[in-house]
Amino acid sequence: MPLMRIPYTAPLPPPTIIPASASTSSGALAALHDFLTARPTHTSGNGKTVLLTGAGISVASGLADYRGTRGTYTLNKTYRPIYFHEFCANHEARKRYWARSFLGWTNLTRARPNPAHYAVAGLGDMGYVSSVITQNVDSFHPMAHPSLRTLELHGYLRSAVCLSCRTEYNRAEFQNDLAKLNPAWAAFLAEMLESGALTTENPEERHRCGLKTNPDGDVDVPGVEYGTFRYPPCPKCHADPPVGADGERKRVEVDSDGAWLPSSTAGVLKPAVIMFGESIPGAVKTAAEQAIDEASRILVLGSSLATYSAWRLVKRAKESNMPIGIANLGGVRGEDQFFGNVAPSNTGKFAVRCAQSLEKFLPGLVGVLQEGSRGAFQPAPWATLFR
Numbered sequence: 001m002p003l004m005r006i007p008y009t010a011p012l013p014p015p016t017i018i019p020a021s022a023s024t025s026s027g028a029l030a031a032l033h034d035f036l037t038a039r040p041t042h043t044s045g046n047g048k049t050v051l052l053t054g055a056g057i058s059v060a061s062g063l064a065d066y067r068g069t070r071g072t073y074t075l076n077k078t079y080r081p082i083y084f085h086e087f088c089a090n091h092e093a094r095k096r097y098w099a100r101s102f103l104g105w106t107n108l109t110r111a112r113p114n115p116a117h118y119a120v121a122g123l124g125d126m127g128y129v130s131s132v133i134t135q136n137v138d139s140f141h142p143m144a145h146p147s148l149r150t151l152e153l154h155g156y157l158r159s160a161v162c163l164s165c166r167t168e169y170n171r172a173e174f175q176n177d178l179a180k181l182n183p184a185w186a187a188f189l190a191e192m193l194e195s196g197a198l199t200t201e202n203p204e205e206r207h208r209c210g211l212k213t214n215p216d217g218d219v220d221v222p223g224v225e226y227g228t229f230r231y232p233p234c235p236k237c238h239a240d241p242p243v244g245a246d247g248e249r250k251r252v253e254v255d256s257d258g259a260w261l262p263s264s265t266a267g268v269l270k271p272a273v274i275m276f277g278e279s280i281p282g283a284v285k286t287a288a289e290q291a292i293d294e295a296s297r298i299l300v301l302g303s304s305l306a307t308y309s310a311w312r313l314v315k316r317a318k319e320s321n322m323p324i325g326i327a328n329l330g331g332v333r334g335e336d337q338f339f340g341n342v343a344p345s346n347t348g349k350f351a352v353r354c355a356q357s358l359e360k361f362l363p364g365l366v367g368v369l370q371e372g373s374r375g376a377f378q379p380a381p382w383a384t385l386f387r
């Protein structure tokens, strides 16, 4: 069955903290220490933890979270993400998408991994983590820990991909192509950057400048005519139009400046993110399931598991009796199902639910684990004889 990315907008109940001592920062650190260092209860696992991360881990990088602590879209109340079928079917919807993406791109490329991502790198270096599955499309995980495996469940913004031939193109270079095709927009963007409207991380200040930033890093400018925006075709399909299933060669037509024309039947470029209503590629789905199956426990960081694709991975872990940990500021979809049978004696070994801000908490966790491993290390008694 194909797995689709679908948004979930129902309100989420506040969390029940597990164990109760994890309601303080030090209590949560102690609980997660026990969680990560516990002897595996899941006999077939690799002894390590698989991490599942969401927008909450990127908030400190200046990127908007989809949800506030009460699980509703917060930053931009009128925001509605584009659906895959709209993008594929509608030239006007694509103009609007690429115009907003064009304006938001500079802001996104200025954002960097934050201490939480580097703490994940630290956990990997210490041997606690076997892989990271992320719902984020900002590429911060692979930037912060290139040697610890990252599976990007919902794709990534760093590339554009052709809907016809699946060739990927560097998004930064694509930005230059968009600027050339849209000089008035490029001038407007330069003006916005000059005014500081796009560089401030304060949403209220942005609002005063007439901008709204959305969770995928794009920008809304009220009153702007998106219909004037132009975007280029896939260069490969333009040079050599593909042949359709009916054996007929497709058409890729452009205007005098090289912008894609709606008389074309191929060569549309899309961001390499999995849009809402789009299926997650089979290979990604399988790799994520394998990452769950090979691990001994799962720790969710900064995700409300609002998208089914992420929620079902935790459910899969639950079905094979893996210990589950969740660190997320707000409520999590269906979390009572994950923690239904936790014994009162649990100190964190079998389950943890805490609600901490990750950019301080995760580096703290790395520190606690480092201290713990130093404390456990005793030099052999004979070592002193040779000093």
Ligand SMILES: [Zn+2]
Pocket: 162, 163, 164, 165, 166, 167, 234, 235, 236, 237, 238, 267
């Ligand atoms: Zn193509």
